[in-house]
Amino acid sequence: MIVSDIMSSPAITVTADTHISEVARLMRAHQISGLPVLGADGRLVGIVTDHDLILRNAPVREPRYFALLSGYIPLNLAEHRHYLEQLRHTLAVTAGEMVASDSLTVTPATPLSEVMALMLDPRITLLPVVVADEVVGVVTRTDLVRLIEKLESAVDATAE
Secondary structure, three states, X not given: XXXXXXXXXXXXXXXXXXXXXXXXXXXXXXXXXXXXXXXXXXXXXXXXXXXXXXXXXXXXXXXXXXXXXXXXXXXXHHHHHHHHHHHHHHHOOEHHHHOOOOOOOEOOOOEHHHHHHHOOOOOOOEEEEEEOOEEEEEEEHHHHHHHHHHHHHHHHHHHO
């Protein structure tokens, strides 16, 4: 099976200048965990997820620093990176300011085995499906669960 067999299309998208409150409203209204974000040219900029919204509103935890002369050196580089990422989310007002530019994408012909391997990462809840730089749909964890349900039902029916 391939992505086009299970993807949700058309994708619900937002533009880079969509306000965060509208992003949250769309996610809740459509009961989805993320949205592809498109630039002014209609090309994918990245995705914004429910995790991004939660991170934006979570208390910011400042990393520990070591004072040296008149500067500060972070004691833990991972803590420092997380802090910077959280600050970026906290200060974001639009979807475009919140997205990471390294979003993974798939094509309609991508095998589902590749999608499942990517979604083993708990941070990946949806993958935009792209053809010629245009978002034609998304494949989500829910799409995969729907397929698994169908396959399991077929197995149960043949076992009876």
